[in-house]
Amino acid sequence: MxxxxxxxxxxxxxxxxxxxxxxxxxxxxxxxxxxxxxxxxxxxxxxxxxxxxxxxxxxxxxxxxxxxxxxxxxxxxxxxxxFRHQSIYVNARSGIEKPQDLVGKRVGTPEYQMTAGVWQRGILAEEHGVPVDSVTYWTGGMEQSGRTEKIALDLPGTIQVTPIPPGSTLSGMLAAGELDAVYSAGQPSCFGREPHIRHLFEDFKQVEQDYYRRTSIFxxxxxxxxxxxxxxxxxxxxxxxxxxxxxxxxxxxxxxxxxxxxxxxxxxxxxxxxxxxxxxxxxxxxxxxxxxxxxxxxxxxxxxxxxxxxxxxxxxxxxxxxxxxxxxx
CATH class of the missing domain: 3.40.190.10 (Periplasmic binding protein-like II)
Structure with a gap:
């Protein structure tokens, strides 16, 4: 057979x-x-x-x-x-020193629906006092312009999601201060090149291990x-x-x-x-x-x-x- x-x-x-x-x-x-x-x-x-x-x-x-x-x-x-604590990046010039400082800020993410972002938003809301609707989201390609959501979304009016301008990238906008932070899976190219771009959780390994010890969630x-x-x-x-x-x-x-x-x-x-x-x-x-x-x-x-x-x-x-x-x- x-x-x-x-x-x-x-x-x-x-x-x-x-x-x-x-x-x-x-x-x-x-x-x-x-x-x-x-x-x-x-x-x-x-x-x-x-x-x-x-x-x-x-x-x-x-x-x-x-x-x-x-x-x-x-x-x-x-x-x-x-673990996704390590892939949240911030522009230090935006005054973000701790997670709660994200409230009211402009956050880039390749797609609102991507799995990494769901985890990041959920953890920030549940453990760090950053409600999902307390920031505005900007979506698009990290290094290349033109990325869109793979699946059409029907979000509640309290959640603001806007595509970034044509020709722009999340990495470029973060470096220029047009975005205050990026929730991603990958690392933006501006990280390591621009000294004002850093991890939200600088000690992310310890933070992620502590998170697992509390929740048993990988x-x-x-x-x-x-x-x-x-x-x-x-x-x-x-x-x-x-x-x-x-x-x-x-x-x-x-x-x-x-x-x-x-x-x-x-x-x-x-x-x-x-x-x-x-x-x-x-x-x-x-x-x-x-x-x-x-x-x-x-x-x-x-x-x-x-x-x-x-x-x-x-x-x-x-x-x-x-x-x-x-x-x-």
Whole structure:
């Protein structure tokens, strides 16, 4: 019996490396892995549904559930996670010395709906006294002009979101003082070049570790989606893919702890792994609904509170039951 050919678009992560190399093969599936930058994958999948399976922004996926007939279903698989305190940048000339100083300021963000921004706004509101509607948001490309929201938004009137002027970039406007801060995933090029551009949280590593110790939240950025039409024709692929992603993740864990010869170009990798385990514990990147329930519930709450999701989705509603329930021999 021939295997089912499926295309899979995802960035070049260590946790999917075994899938790309064929060391892990999903049962019954011939997976054609395409290593594409995340923004290209998201754009092509959201606008044109080009791939059978793909990495997807968690926020964008949740927004597709607002549609009468959502185009995707999701697996409880999380190829990207990141603490986001470290990617909030401020112009020191705007008088921002602590998070509360953001109130009333002009904040740039590539897209209001992007997952990093949802986490950043939620954390600033919940923990640092910066309500979501207390700043004005300006959207556009970080280094290239012309970026727009991938999904149309219908925000409450209390939240002000305005595209930056044509030809402008967030990095350029932050450096010039036309923006007071930027909430982003990446680093603006003006950081390190302009001395007045700095992190909001200069000691972000300590802040992020303290945040995890209080909340046990390692923020999820991306999930994996299957086109709904593919799942309806072949419902078994959900479990097969989930098992394969779990197997690939286990091999990535093993690579980090391999000691005879370093597989990653970090000379003190062992110490970094030890420090990470001391803070986050074993299995800190594990997939699955139950282990990540508290993270998903917090994100779903933020998305709804920020005017994005039309209701507060439960984790069970976000992910396929056939891939989410536990199975043991």
């Amino acid at each position: 021939s295997e089912l050919p499926l295309s899979f678009a995802c960035w070049d992560y260590d946790r999917v490396k075994a899938l790309r190399e064929g060391r892990v093969r999903p049962e019954g599936i011939d997976l054609n892995c395409l290593a594409l930058p995340v923004e290209e994958t998201f754009y092509r999948q959201l606008r044109h549904q080009e791939f059978d399976v793909s990495e997807m922004s968690l926020s964008s996926y949740v927004l597709t559930l607002n549609e009468p007939d959502p185009p995707f279903v999701a697996l409880p698989v999380f190829p990207s996670r990141a 923020p999820i950025m991306h999930t994996v989606v299957i086109k709904k039409a593919v799942h309806e024709r072949h419902p078994w692929v959900a479990r097969s893919l989930t098992k394969a992603f779990d197997a690939s993740l286990r091999l990535a864990y093993e690579d980090l702890t391999h000691r005879n010869a370093l597989k990653v170009m970090l000379p003190w990798l062992h110490d970094h792994v030890r420090e990470t385990l001391d803070v986050l514990g074993a299995g800190y990147w594990d997939h699955g609904l139950e282990r990540n329930r508290h993270v998903l519930e917090r994100f779903a709450g933020y998305s709804h509170e920020q005017g994005l999701a039309n209701r507060r989705w439960t984790p069970e509603e976000l992910f396929l039951p056939s891939a989410s329930d536990s199975f043991r021999l």
